[in-house]
Amino acid sequence: MQFVSRSQWGARPSRYSLVYIADTRGVKIHYEGTAVPASLAKADNHRLCAGRVRDIQASHLANRMEDYSDIAYNAMVCPHGYVYEGRGAHKKTAANGNQPLNIAHYAVCAMVGDSGLTQPTDAQLNGLRDAVEWLRASGGAGSEIRGHRDGYATECPGGPLYAWVTKGAPRPGGSAPSKPSAYEPFPGQGWFKKNPNSPIVTAMGRRLVAEGCSAYGEGPGPQWTESDRQSYARWQRHLGYRGDDADGWPGPSSWAALKVPNV
Structure with missing residues (x-):
C-alpha cells in the first residue's frame, strides 16, 4: 500500500476530538460528487493530489452547517493509487449520511x-482495496464493501464506482470475491453496547421471536433496548450458555447460530 499519513499530506488539526469506534460492519465507498479535472490522473500530476486533500479538509472545516470535526472521510484515494489518511482507523466518519x-x-x-474524471483508474481501484484492507487490519472493519447510496438517498459514489462495488470490488485483473453470505456479519459486541438504532436490531429481534426467545412487550424495533438484551439472553440460554456467557450481549458464535438475514 502506498500510504500517505496526515502529517505527510499536511493535515490541519481536528476541530473537536474525533469519536472512537472499536469496529464497523465494513466500509462504504464515496466519490467527490463535484467536478474533478480529468488531468489529475496524469502521472506527472500526482504532485497535485496532497493539495487536493488539503483543500477538501479545508472545505469541510469551513462548513459551519455540518460543523465537521475534520475531513469527513477515514481515507481518500487518488487516481495514482495512493491512500491518504483522513480521520483514520477507529474514528467515526461523518460522510455516510x-x-x-x-x-x-x-x-x-x-x-x-x-464530471471530468469520472472513471476510476486501475491504480485507484487497487488503492481503494488497499484502504479497505488497511481499515480491516487496523480498524476492525467488517467484511462489507458498499456504496454511499446503500442506505442513504444519494448518487454517490457515481455510476462507474458503484458498478465496481456491486461486482464485489475486485482488484483489476483479479476475480471478484465470492458471493457474500445471506446473513448479517457480526457487527461487534461494542456496537450493541452503544445502543444502536438500526434495521439490524429489528431483524435480530424477529429472529429471536421466531426462535421462541422473545422478552418483548412490543416490537421488536430498530432501537436496541433492554428487551433486546433479555431476548438475546434467552437465546444464549437456549444454546446452552450459562452465567456470564448468557448476559444478553451478542457474541460471534451465538450471532452466527441465530442467522440474522441481511438487511
Missing part, C-alpha cells in the same frame, strides 16, 4: 467526480 450509518461503516473517498 446520519449517525447510525456513520457508526456502521467507515468511509473511503475516491478522487473522482460527477
Whole structure:
C-alpha cells in the first residue's frame, strides 16, 4: 500500500476530538460528487493530489452547517493509487449520511467526480482495496464493501464506482470475491453496547421471536433496548450458555447460530 499519513499530506488539526469506534460492519465507498479535472490522473500530476486533500479538509472545516470535526472521510484515494489518511482507523466518519450509518461503516473517498474524471483508474481501484484492507487490519472493519447510496438517498459514489462495488470490488485483473453470505456479519459486541438504532436490531429481534426467545412487550424495533438484551439472553440460554456467557450481549458464535438475514 502506498500510504500517505496526515502529517505527510499536511493535515490541519481536528476541530473537536474525533469519536472512537472499536469496529464497523465494513466500509462504504464515496466519490467527490463535484467536478474533478480529468488531468489529475496524469502521472506527472500526482504532485497535485496532497493539495487536493488539503483543500477538501479545508472545505469541510469551513462548513459551519455540518460543523465537521475534520475531513469527513477515514481515507481518500487518488487516481495514482495512493491512500491518504483522513480521520483514520477507529474514528467515526461523518460522510455516510446520519449517525447510525456513520457508526456502521467507515468511509473511503475516491478522487473522482460527477464530471471530468469520472472513471476510476486501475491504480485507484487497487488503492481503494488497499484502504479497505488497511481499515480491516487496523480498524476492525467488517467484511462489507458498499456504496454511499446503500442506505442513504444519494448518487454517490457515481455510476462507474458503484458498478465496481456491486461486482464485489475486485482488484483489476483479479476475480471478484465470492458471493457474500445471506446473513448479517457480526457487527461487534461494542456496537450493541452503544445502543444502536438500526434495521439490524429489528431483524435480530424477529429472529429471536421466531426462535421462541422473545422478552418483548412490543416490537421488536430498530432501537436496541433492554428487551433486546433479555431476548438475546434467552437465546444464549437456549444454546446452552450459562452465567456470564448468557448476559444478553451478542457474541460471534451465538450471532452466527441465530442467522440474522441481511438487511
